[in-house]
Amino acid sequence: MARSSGSNHPYPRSARVNQILREVISDELVRISDVDERLGFLTVTGVETSPDLRHAKVYLDSVSDEAKEALEERRAQIQASVNAQTRLKRTPKLAFMVDPATASAEAIDELLRRQRHDDE
Numbered sequence: 001m002a003r004s005s006g007s008n009h010p011y012p013r014s015a016r017v018n019q020i021l022r023e024v025i026s027d028e029l030v031r032i033s034d035v036d037e038r039l040g041f042l043t044v045t046g047v048e049t050s051p052d053l054r055h056a057k058v059y060l061d062s063v064s065d066e067a068k069e070a071l072e073e074r075r076a077q078i079q080a081s082v083n084a085q086t087r088l089k090r091t092p093k094l095a096f097m098v099d100p101a102t103a104s105a106e107a108i109d110e111l112l113r114r115q116r117h118d119d120e
Contacts, residue, residue, distance in 0.1 A: 014049060018056075020086055021047040025058055025094070028081040038070040045099040049092055056092035059099035071096045 026044045033039040043061040050056070063071070071078075075094055083091040 017049055018047045021056055024082050024085045028078050032074055036070050038066040053092055056094050058094050058096045061102050063098050
């Protein structure tokens with residue numbers, strides 16, 4: 001019986017890496033937010049790594065200016081946590097940004113509220 005040379009995973013490696021990074025970063029942000037009030041409550045909505053895994057975009061539900069500053073200050077700490085908790089050859093450089101889907105959803109909600117208000 002011939003054996004497949006592909007992996008037995010139901011989805012590609014990049015998707016698995018993105019999911020692992022999302023979980024590790026989320027946990028680390030919870031720990032850091034206990035110490036740094038500027039972070040408040042952030043939700044990691046997704047992570048997108050580059051094909052070479054050198055860079056990762058971390059999408060958050062919303063980010064205040066204070067939170068952006070805190071994330072940049074704590075980026076090395078978060079990356080160190082990723083390094084310690086994963087078996088990646090390289091730890092990707094993290095870039096934090098607002099999830100465009102969240103911004104779009106908020107704009108749609110506002111349009112629906114206006115439409116409902118105009119109909120009344």
